[in-house]
Amino acid sequence: AEILVLNGPNLNLLGRREPQIYGTVTLDEIRARLAARAAAAGHTLAFHQENAEHALVEHVHRAAERGTACAIINPGAYTHTSIALRDAFLGTGLPFIEVHLSNPHAREPFRHRSYLADIALGVIAGLGADGYELALEALIRRLAAGTV
Numbered sequence: 037a038e039i040l041v042l043n044g045p046n047l048n049l050l051g052r053r054e055p056q057i058y059g060t061v062t063l064d065e066i067r068a069r070l071a072a073r074a075a076a077a078g079h080t081l082a083f084h085q086e087n088a089e090h091a092l093v094e095h096v097h098r099a100a101e102r103g104t105a106c107a108i109i110n111p112g113a114y115t116h117t118s119i120a121l122r123d124a125f126l127g128t129g130l131p132f133i134e135v136h137l138s139n140p141h142a143r144e145p146f147r148h149r150s151y152l153a154d155i156a157l158g159v160i161a162g163l164g165a166d167g168y169e170l171a172l173e174a175l176i177r178r179l180a181a182g183t184v
């Protein structure tokens with residue numbers, strides 16, 4: 037099956053962006069790790085990073101249209117603002133796991149609210165780049181069990 041991995045604004049800066057918060061692993065390294073794990077499990081990955089909200093919305097639409105099974109998304113700051121992204125997942129029914137490198141609940145109050153968390157399969161936060169791999173592992177298990 038195809039698994040969509042979406043990354044929101046500023047995640048292209050990963051590795052040099054506030055490394056004390058986000059770590060030193062780059063998005064390309066994350067992409068490589070996930071692609072290898074997905075391939076080993078017989079799945080394919082569609083991996084994107086977009087700074088624009090509408091581009092993320094369109095990735096969700098297009099993925100659902102071509103039958104993508106499920107998604108992992110780190111929506112970046114749109115986590116805390118985007119009703120449009122929420123509606124894209126509600127409108128397509130694409131199942132997804134929300135991932136954050138940092139733990140938003142240990143940070144500023146404006147990061148405590150997520151417009152996606154209550155409609156996600158689950159949320160992984162605060163575990164750095166490992167969070168993406170753990171989310172992928174969970175989706176691979178669910179695909180094998182036919183529960184996603």
Ligand code: DQA
Binds near residue numbers: 135
């Ligand atoms: C983030 C947390 C968000 O609050 C922030 O705006 C980001 C990254 C994370 O991965 O920890 O851009 O989603």
